[in-house]
Amino acid sequence: MQLTRQTANQRTDHVYDVLVVGGGAAGLSAGIYLQRSLLSTLIIDKGKARSSWVQELHNYLGLPPDTPGREVLKQGKTHYLSLEGEHLNGYVEDVTDEGETFAVRVRIGRTNPTYTVFRSRYLIAASGIIDHLPQLNNMQNVFEYAGHNLHVCLICDGYEMRDKRAGVFGSSESSLEAAFPLGWFTPYITVFTNGEFEVSSEFRHRLTQHGYRLVEQPIKQFLGENHQMSGVELADGSIEELDAGLVSMGSKYHADYLKNIDLEYEGGNLITDKVNRTSHPRIFAIGDLKVGMNQVVIAAADGAIAATQIWREIRRREGSRRSPIAINQAKERFNEAVLMKV
Amino acid sequence: MQLTRQTANQRTDHVYDVLVVGGGAAGLSAGIYLQRSLLSTLIIDKGKARSSWVQELHNYLGLPPDTPGREVLKQGKTHYLSLEGEHLNGYVEDVTDEGETFAVRVRIGRTNPTYTVFRSRYLIAASGIIDHLPQLNNMQNVFEYAGHNLHVCLICDGYEMRDKRAGVFGSSESSLEAAFPLGWFTPYITVFTNGEFEVSSEFRHRLTQHGYRLVEQPIKQFLGENHQMSGVELADGSIEELDAGLVSMGSKYHADYLKNIDLEYEGGNLITDKVNRTSHPRIFAIGDLKVGMNQVVIAAADGAIAATQIWREIRRREGSRRSPIAINQAKERFNEAVLMKV
Numbered sequence: 001m002q003l004t005r006q007t008a009n010q011r012t013d014h015v016y017d018v019l020v021v022g023g024g025a026a027g028l029s030a031g032i033y034l035q036r037s038l039l040s041t042l043i044i045d046k047g048k049a050r051s052s053w054v055q056e057l058h059n060y061l062g063l064p065p066d067t068p069g070r071e072v073l074k075q076g077k078t079h080y081l082s083l084e085g086e087h088l089n090g091y092v093e094d095v096t097d098e099g100e101t102f103a104v105r106v107r108i109g110r111t112n113p114t115y116t117v118f119r120s121r122y123l124i125a126a127s128g129i130i131d132h133l134p135q136l137n138n139m140q141n142v143f144e145y146a147g148h149n150l151h152v153c154l155i156c157d158g159y160e161m162r163d164k165r166a167g168v169f170g171s172s173e174s175s176l177e178a179a180f181p182l183g184w185f186t187p188y189i190t191v192f193t194n195g196e197f198e199v200s201s202e203f204r205h206r207l208t209q210h211g212y213r214l215v216e217q218p219i220k221q222f223l224g225e226n227h228q229m230s231g232v233e234l235a236d237g238s239i240e241e242l243d244a245g246l247v248s249m250g251s252k253y254h255a256d257y258l259k260n261i262d263l264e265y266e267g268g269n270l271i272t273d274k275v276n277r278t279s280h281p282r283i284f285a286i287g288d289l290k291v292g293m294n295q296v297v298i299a300a301a302d303g304a305i306a307a308t309q310i311w312r313e314i315r316r317r318e319g320s321r322r323s324p325i326a327i328n329q330a331k332e333r334f335n336e337a338v339l340m341k342v
Numbered sequence: 343m344q345l346t347r348q349t350a351n352q353r354t355d356h357v358y359d360v361l362v363v364g365g366g367a368a369g370l371s372a373g374i375y376l377q378r379s380l381l382s383t384l385i386i387d388k389g390k391a392r393s394s395w396v397q398e399l400h401n402y403l404g405l406p407p408d409t410p411g412r413e414v415l416k417q418g419k420t421h422y423l424s425l426e427g428e429h430l431n432g433y434v435e436d437v438t439d440e441g442e443t444f445a446v447r448v449r450i451g452r453t454n455p456t457y458t459v460f461r462s463r464y465l466i467a468a469s470g471i472i473d474h475l476p477q478l479n480n481m482q483n484v485f486e487y488a489g490h491n492l493h494v495c496l497i498c499d500g501y502e503m504r505d506k507r508a509g510v511f512g513s514s515e516s517s518l519e520a521a522f523p524l525g526w527f528t529p530y531i532t533v534f535t536n537g538e539f540e541v542s543s544e545f546r547h548r549l550t551q552h553g554y555r556l557v558e559q560p561i562k563q564f565l566g567e568n569h570q571m572s573g574v575e576l577a578d579g580s581i582e583e584l585d586a587g588l589v590s591m592g593s594k595y596h597a598d599y600l601k602n603i604d605l606e607y608e609g610g611n612l613i614t615d616k617v618n619r620t621s622h623p624r625i626f627a628i629g630d631l632k633v634g635m636n637q638v639v640i641a642a643a644d645g646a647i648a649a650t651q652i653w654r655e656i657r658r659r660e661g662s663r664r665s666p667i668a669i670n671q672a673k674e675r676f677n678e679a680v681l682m683k684v
Contacts (some may be wrong), residue, residue: 025403028403029403029639032401032403033401036400036401036500036501037500037501038501038504038526058378059374059375059378059419059646060404060642061367061371061414061417061421061645062402062405062409062413062414062417062642063405064421065421065424067404072403073403075403075404076345076403076404079406079407079653083501132546146387153652155375158378159380159425181657183378184379184653184657185380215577274616286422290553295643295646297371297639297642297643298390298643298646298647300639300642301403301637301639301642301643302643304401304635304639304640305640308497308635311526314417315523
């Protein structure tokens with residue numbers, strides 16, 4: 001069920017088995033597995049999952065390689081809702097560990113927002129990351145090409161750049177290291193600093209050795225049409241022609257809501273074990289937010305693994321009694337036992 | 343390219359980067375990632391991947407929940423071949439570690455088979471498992487329902503059995519343990535030994551406590567129509583009505599071809615690290631053959647992880663030079679350098 005601002009308030013007395021923060025590939029896959037394990041699940045989604053930017057998902061088994069990321073999310077959400085999973089568009093502000101449960105405070109609505117507190121026994125952090133993009137005066141100019149032929153993921157799209165003239169857009173010298181593995185796919189590489197940082201002479205030397213060009217001027221705008229970037233115009237008006245680009249500027253990690261909970265991180269990523277559990281026994285992290293590769297199919301598998309582990313734990317604690325009929329029978333047996341004692 | 347018995351013989355001089363044993367979900371996903379990393383790949387598939395038995399894949403993110411397993415495999419194979427991956431229908435007999443390469447002996451064809459030896463730098467074991475099924479005089483009677491409502495995977499299909507009369511078919515007392523987690527989904531459970539083994543009084547007591555029935559007679563045949571099993575007829579002609587079944591008889595592990603290589607196992611499963619590497623540095627194991635959950639989406643993610651790790655290792659060893667143009671340029675630079683020295 002898709003919750004609204006109104007119906008959300010009717011759920012504040014309910015203790016969900018699992019609250020999932022993030023309705024991207026990881027969160028939806030977890031939700032599907034959780035609902036199929038007869039666990040009550042609420043997914044809170046702020047929208048804009050990283051995969052929704054992907055125009056063509058080229059490497060997901062079972063889908064044609066021109067499938068947009070948003071199609072996977074749409075199908076996944078329909079699937080999850082068909083299993084009676086609950087879903088709410090909102091923004092998770094903070095999480096408080098109450099011992100047996102978590103209290104999860106959610107902001108609903110952008111204008112005149114309201115705040116609702118939900119409770120759950122387990123929490124799955126599936127809120128992901130989002131890539132930093134080049135900061136230009138007109139950001140629409142960047143959004144025009146991002147996810148089309150201005151890529152953010154070498155593993156996903158190196159193949160799409162093979163033997164093309166590719167620009168690498170970095171935010172620091174170390175972020176420009178992406179140029180070297182990109183060299184596996186194409187020798188025609190130009191590296192851009194956007195005039196934002198200095199490059200060491202050692203790094204310059206490595207670029208020269210590899211035959212890569214370095215452009216240190218600020219970028220005025222990306223050029224192109226129909227979402228196909230064809231180059232950049234620099235501050236001095238000169239033009240660098242390109243066939244594709246790779247943005248390598250790091251990411252924003254969507255984990256602010258976990259600030260009150262002591263968890264182990266590696267950089268911005270949550271450290272997890274092989275069942276995707278964080279250092280907190282009832283908090284799992286899946287998808288791009290955890291340490292590991294950022295791939296849609298891996299996020300989906302992460303969801304399956306975490307959901308199944310949570311089911312095992314709840315099942316072992318509660319015993320075999322979650323089917324609706326079984327719950328009624330257990331109640332009857334209990335009542336009979338009480339009557340017999342009387 | 344789909345290799346034939348004839349064209350396979352033209353590839354015996356080639357050293358593949360990776361040979362993948364098994365063209366199921368794990369192997370095809372690995373193949374897609376490997377080809378997109380510009381690595382040369384050969385998938386050897388004997389057919390009959392476990393997922394090809396799945397009539398409806400209910401929990402795979404991005405696909406409608408009535409998608410047959412074989413559709414995923416078909417789409418995956420088309421995808422892999424579109425990336426110029428090589429594929430051969432054959433049976434891997436054995437693998438010899440030659441130090442830098444593996445020699446992989448493959449039997450091609452069932453009648454008048456021929457044998458071909460392929461070479462690769464890495465090996466991915468993606469050959470999976472297959473479930474043991476109840477052994478009846480007429481196995482066609484079993485195949486009629488297996489993968490329909492005679493299930494083999496509790497995590498996949500427990501939900502499909504909720505509040506239904508379910509039979510659990512085991513091959514040992516310990517295999518019948520599956521009845522208890524199934525109790526999460528339904529209270530109506532009948533456990534069948536098919537007259538093949540004895541059950542301890544302790545186990546009988548546990549079944550009684552849970553309200554489960556025990557049937558120790560041999561099974562004559564499954565009953566039903568249109569692939570929907572409706573019960574079993576026992577040796578004495580009596581009938582047990584059922585709405586669904588769960589076969590829990592263990593699995594055959596398809597790993598005989600690795601017999602000459604010293605690898606670490608847990609039961610029949612290969613032990614792997616977090617990048618899916620076995621105890622051999624150039625052999626990876628993915629999907630159902632490795633320790634872990636047997637789920638299509640996890641197999642697909644396994645393939646992505648192993649393939650990317652192999653790409654990283656080959657790239658680091660070779661440097662940045664795999665694009666076709668880059669290879670030619672490297673040759674030219676080499677020739678120029680030679681000329682200049684002369």
